[in-house]
Amino acid sequence: MVENKQEFWRWKEYNWHDESLDPKGAEIISAGVDVGSVSSQAVVMVDGKLYAFSNMRTGSDSPDSARKAMSWALENTDLKLEDIHYTVGTGYGRVNVPFADRAITEIACHARGGNMMYGPTVRTILDMGGQDCKAIHCDEKGKVTNFLMNDKCAAGTGRGMEVFADLLAVPIEEVGELSLDVDEEPPPVSSTCVVFAKSEASSLLRDGWSKKRVLAAYCSAMAHRIVSLLDRIGVEKDFAITGGIAKNSGVVARLEKELGLIALKSNYDTQIAGALGAALFARALIEKQRKKVSQ
Amino acid sequence: MITAGIDMGSKYVKVVILKDGTVLSKAMAATGFEPAEAAAACFKRAVQDSGIDRSSIEHITSTGAGRKAAPNINSDITDVGAAAKGVTHLLEGVRTVIDVGAEEGRGIKIEANGKVVDFAVNEKCAAGAGAFAEAMARALEVSLDEFGKLSLKSEKTIPMNAQCAVFAESEVVSLVHAKTPKHDIARAVHDAIASRIVSMVRRVGINKEVALVGGVSYNCGFVDSLGRALETEVKIPENPEYVGALGAALAAGERIK
8 A cells, every 4th residue: 555645844945036137148058057055046036127037946966956946947038048148056065066167155146145135234134044043144235244043953954844734634835824823922942852842742732732723833843043143143134035935924924023134035936046146146146257358 | 678660752752660679570662742641651561561569669760851740759860870770780890881772872981889979961953863874774765784785785884974864864865866885874974973963972981891771772784883982892791781770770779778
């Protein structure tokens, strides 16, 4: 018998491109590929404008994930991989992007991407990724001035949220909304460790707590954990959140409440910040290269 | 003089009935979701096995994470105090006690008479506790017992990048994909837990003799890894999972006097 178990943590993969833009004859076509520990994104820019992107899960093989993300971003567009003038790889698997011209750290790329997504007033970017959480300070040009990160512990990361979505059999995209649908805010889950928080959640369910209430308690614990990370570096206005958890309204609302600050909103997909920053770096690098040649 | 000790662990409840320093009976039950009920049932069984009458027990002391939830007790003692007393009763010359349970790890520095000098505890993170090995055994689809034995077959050291038990699970999956033999993965996991525990115990200092107690002592793979990480032999008393309950029963005796 084959057990057909639904995987609630599985978020939807997607690609997008701007049909109103014509990449033919563009001066600079640059790309950024962010190979993260959980998700990978590829961004293609045409003369400094976002043209296409993809967002998918990282497989067990980094070069393969990078290639897949890129070919998916280019799917149904008028571009091929050869048309791209310069590519920057970033993220956990940045050195394993086979077609990249250069690798740049995800911290630098997030600041640069955040600068474009949220405008030059953003000073603190909180990137809540799959297996890490970073607080980045940057200047008006999107240059990193300071940062702090947790990549040792699953508490406060997307992986932790995936574990909970699976445990409670709630599709991960719905966790945020459901967690806000409670009459009264429950006390946060007290265990820090995700492994222990899981047992705690099981006993809360047994005590008669609804799924929504348990989710509220976990989102609140996660927000609290992130705030203590942010406290160590300080939050300078304006403040923005990127990464997958930025899409979880339950964590974002509680985070904003605890900080007493509202995060900037953006029309860009919050998960592409790193790849977008990489594509911006790629554009600047090819410009520099061309200047040198012409001199 | 008859006393009893109840160790309310996060995973199991243990009961020891003691008469003048000799164990009359012991019993163990899964803690489950109703620790008090589990403890009461376990206690009843231990009393039955001991052949004595319930009323002849003069003092009952509880210990463990849920010690305040134990039913009908006269007093309680910390996990650290109980482990130190229990070990000193069973083994000679121990100065460092390492206690590894399902959800916590402790390093305890003691004097010859079993008095606690200093201790360090981790109860926040599964990476330094038995739960880590359990989760990884599950990921590899082997029993915990088998997981420990597998580890002994390996002679290869593979350092794990992940510290977190949740992240380690993804790492184990990638190791499996890379066709790493199960026994090498088992050893990598045990080495990781041992290294977390040793760095914690170092904070109080490691002095010979070193004793290991708690349920994780039954995991021969972990014991091997711990010995290598400490670079010294580790003594394990008989019935290491009952040391806390024994220590509590010994404390009960002192409290009568």
